[in-house]
Amino acid sequence: MSQIELSFEFFPPRTAEGMDKLRATCTQLAVLQPHFVSVTFGAGGSTQQGTLDTVLEIARNGLKAAPHLSCIGAARDNVRAILARYRAHDIRHIVALRGDLPSGMGEIGAFQYASELVEFIRTEHGDWFHIEVAAYPEYHPQAHSPNQDLESFARKIKAGANAAITQYFYNADAYFRFVDDVRRLGIKVPITPGIMPITNFSQLMRFSSMCGAEIPRWIARRLESFGDDKASIRAFGIDVVASLCQRLLNGGAPGLHFYTLNGAVATSAICQQITLNR
Template sequence: MTIQTPISFEFFPPKTIEGQQKLEHTINLLTPYKPQFFSCTYGAGGSTQDGTFKTIAHIRSLGHDAAPHLSCIGSTRDNMANILQDLKRQGVRRIVALRGDLPSGMGGTGELHYASDLVAFIREETGDHFHIEVAAYPEYHPQARSPADDLKHFVHKMNAGANSAITQYFYNADAYETFVNAARAAGVTAPIVPGIMPITNYSQLARFSDVCGAELPRWVRLKLASFGDDKASIIAFGQDVVTQLCSRLIDLGAPALHFYTLNQAKPSLAVIDAL
């Protein structure tokens, strides 16, 4: 029931009892696939902080390795130090360190302005206790001034003390290959894990992609749009696209696959089973 390439899964913290029950069911379905770890997202400015940490604690209570996302935007050094010490006391050993987005209405960016600042701060406060994952953008961060500038910031972030990186999702394997080659040429030796977004809903995916700067290739976009409300055809086509992408990434030597589940098991497992 497992593929040779390591896998991991990302969740968001549920806000309702029904959401908690759905996540519990999802975890139960994913467990037999022996994931390396589960991660849980962290809202803009830490707006879902309590939910993130509760979800991580629950996942760990089930015997799994779990990584909270931490965003530094809007946070003070003292507050972040307290969070890190609390996570350390709980036995958490892995963190996904991000800059994050500033929520609307929040005035300042805080004392840690970039993900590289957060990575360096985690190392200052906790040494080598945590395995630190950071974000990578094969199609470049939407706020980057240029591809060269984006790569420079990524290298700086890795050199600050990150152990590995997880990419934004993409559907063009060439973008991943080009980015990894450029990072290697710039001296980055750490694993760069592709982030995988299963396709189940065209309008939602198009909206996500427009916001985060991930390219939804024209042929995929037009094919998905042509299915209209035929959800079964969207899911079947999406599974084929993502399975072929993952197969190519494995051939390229991807060190692992990280699935963005949206708290659902079946779309990710359909791809893994097909592999």
């Protein structure tokens, strides 16, 4: 049996206490032997140094870390310098994203799409970096049509991306349909489903409204019915997400990428409920 590849997303802590919490989280999740962990990059590069510092801290603790790199609002020389810094630290894995413009910034910058960033990385560094890109099973909220979204994804792969991680979702059929659609376009790269543990109903609804992830009505109503009962929300969320993960793995998903929000408890509990070997 081969073990399913797990990966985890973290964000750069802004305080010493936050870094201590992240170290503890890394220690707890390391027992699951993740293939890699990723570290987010704030809008317009607002956490640029924090991303690098966090990646290096994680690497010192024995985990393979992949920084996110978003390009919207960025100058080519700035992106070139970031890539050179990562390469100098022997970081070979990047999550390349378009990202969002920071509030108040009106200039798109040198790159309009993630495919342009991927192409730039390949032009500058050849095959040095393993490049992950984003995928949207329920389609990007700014896409004019599903076909346009699929074409945008195909451009990122054609530009040189090695693999993809999806936005989180709670409808497995959306993932399987997306994979079928891109396979029909001749795209063969691994597409790993993104998994968001459910621990806080209002937070989940806020995140989902921003990123376009659909919360099935039955899940939303059940969560709503628990009110402030955090224990019931947590238990229900673990069961729902573990069932989703098991169905994805049974259906051929190459792994699972957890959006941890720098916590380990929910992710660990979900992984304990699913079969990680096949």
